[in-house]
Amino acid sequence: MSAHLPVLPIVLPLLVAGALVLLEKRGIALQRVLGLASGVTLVVIAGLLAQRAGSGEIAVYLLGNWEARIGIALAVDRLAAIMLITTAVLGLAGLLYACSGWDKRAPHFHALFQVQLAGLNGAFLTADLFNLFVFFEVLLIASYGLMLSGGRGARLRAGIQYVAFNITASTLYLFAVGLLYGLLGALNMAELAERIATAPAENLPWIAAAGGLLLVVFCAKAALFPLALWLPETYTRTPAPVVALFAVMTKLGVYAVLRVYSVMFGAEAGPLAGYIWPWLLPAAGIGLALSALGALAAPRLRTLVAYLVVGSAATLFIAISVNLEGTLGAGLYYLIHSSFAAAALLLITDMLRRQRHGAGDSLRKLDHLLQRAALGILFAIAAVAIVGLPPLAGFIGKLALLAAMPEATAQWAWPLILISSLLALIALANAGSQLFWRAPEGEPDGRAKPARPSEWAAVGLLLVAGLGLVAFGGPVLRYTADSAQQLLAPAGYRAALLEAVPVKHQEVGP
Structure with a gap:
């Protein structure tokens, strides 16, 4: 079983999705049990893979026992x-929340949710550009169904825009992949790396153009300026x-x-080598500044949190575009934290909306809250986490990132990150005071x-995952630092892929 562990995050949710479709008429209770069992199992599998990868091993799995290159x-x-x-943690949280009754209102919810998990996991695991496109489409098609199911009015309009935006991005992706394959004759990332390094000079501008198209697609999915207008x-x-679960989709970019x-x-x-990094840094800086201003101006709490998600992605791009081990390691730590904090705050927002039937999550209308104290405490914890105040993980991640900044970048990155954090704090404090401290209007x-x-x-x-x-900040930071070191020395990743051959092709015995 351990030999097949790398493929289980894809196969398990796909099998469960198929079973859920067949068993839908058996009732929602059975669907919930299967969905939650799959979610818990995925957390365990991911933990085992993380433990295995922590030793520095790069496990390669060849589907169908075909060579990695073909x-x-x-x-x-x-x-x-x-x-x-x-x-896996975000998926389990989403399933738990859906089991409160929302899954009854969306046809095929549990099956589509499992398909989206399989698409996300496949995108993280694949080592081939075309299969990355395939898994992008798998998760996107599932997300279309989940977002538009039962939707009308404003949600239907937002869903159509989301679909159109992603279809456009997917088309650009195919253009880029086709151009790379036409120039280099390969789509496996390790194979492409070898051929790019030895490509003739006349092909380099075309390869750079294809890489630029891919960058546009990835930045669109990550909601980086100026491609973030779709997200709020x-x-x-x-x-x-x-x-x-969408909280990790920007991180996929x-x-x-x-x-x-x-x-x-x-x-x-x-x-x-590294020709894209100078383009990313200014875009990330502008995106971070605009996201903070968007959070201040947001009329609804959910929109405010959406702008904070845009800001977290911009912060991550600042970390990775500097392209140093220290900033990369801190950025990966911040990636985990910001995903959990944003998802928690989005769920808390929905809990508030359901208790304010007439006002929703508007910050300009006041209403009674049935569970004001408990929700206020959760909101405060999530807000402190996502802003990056001590003693929670956001502070640790941002502090580690700022400490690792080279002097030239730190001159503007320090004030930008600190001021954007202050503006986010002001926006959330204003939202909290509107929702929890002012006297409600009218009768309950x-x-x-x-x-x-x-x-x-x-x-x-x-929230417990964030805590x-x-x-365990020390071990997690060491793990992300080792991940950054592995990223900056990709020869091991490429060698593991190119050396992977089917068992039947290996020589055995004398």
Whole structure:
């Protein structure tokens, strides 16, 4: 079983999704049991893979026993393991929240949710550009169904924009992949890295153009300026259990930039080595500043949190575009933390909305809250976490990032990150005072609904995971630092892929 462990994060949710479709008529209770069992199992599998990758081993799995250069190759290193365990925890939290009753209103919810998990996990595991596109489409198609199911009005409009935006990005991706294959005759990342390093000079501008198209696609998915306009409305209108998992989808764009450009355009890529990093840094700085201003101006709490998600992605791009071991390690730690904090705050926002039936999550209307004290405490913890105040993990991540900044970048990165954090704090403090401290208007709304136990459990899981990053901050930071070191020396990743051959081709015996 251990030999097949790398493929289980893809196969397990796909098998469960198929079973859920067949068993839908058996009732929602059975679907919930299967979905939650799959979620818990994925957390365990991701933990085992993270432990295995922690030794420095890069596990390569060849689907169908085809050679890595011509078949589907999966690879698990420390970075992939980090993304898998983050996704598994977010997925389990989303499933717990959905079990409060939302899953009854969305046809095929549990099956589509499992398909989206399989697509995310596949994107983190694949070592091939075309299969990365395939897994992008798998997760996107599932997300379309989850977002648009039962939607109308504002949600339908936001969903159509989301679909159109991603179809455009996917088309650009195909253009880039086709151009690279036409020039280099390969799509496996390790194979491409070798061919880029030895490409003739007349092909280099075309290779750079293809790499630039890929960068546009990845930055669009990560909501980096100026490609972030789709995210606030999408996150505002998406149902809460789904948007909790969406918190890692922007990080998928960040992951794709790290993976593709460290392997294919690393230090050994010749004239094209690291050519994208100077473009990313100013875009990330502008995106961070604009996200803080957007949070201040947001009329709804969900929109405010959406802008903070944009800001967290911009902070990560600042970390990775500096391209140093210290900033990369701190950035990966911050990636885990910001995913948990954003998802928790998005779920808390939905709990508030359900208790303010007439006012929703508007910051300009006041209403009674049935569970004011408990929700206020959770909101305060999540707000402190996402802003980056001590003693929670956001402070540790930002402090480690700022400390690792080279002097030239630190001159503007320090004030920008600190001022944007202050503006985010002001926006959240204003939201909290509107929701929890001002006297409500009118009489309590009898249609308001208190939060259910599974909703508290989902938020608690995410906040406990965030607190775990503080309690085990030393080991986690060492793990992310080792991941950064592995990323900056991609020769081991490439060698593991290129040396992977089917067992039947290996020589055995004397």
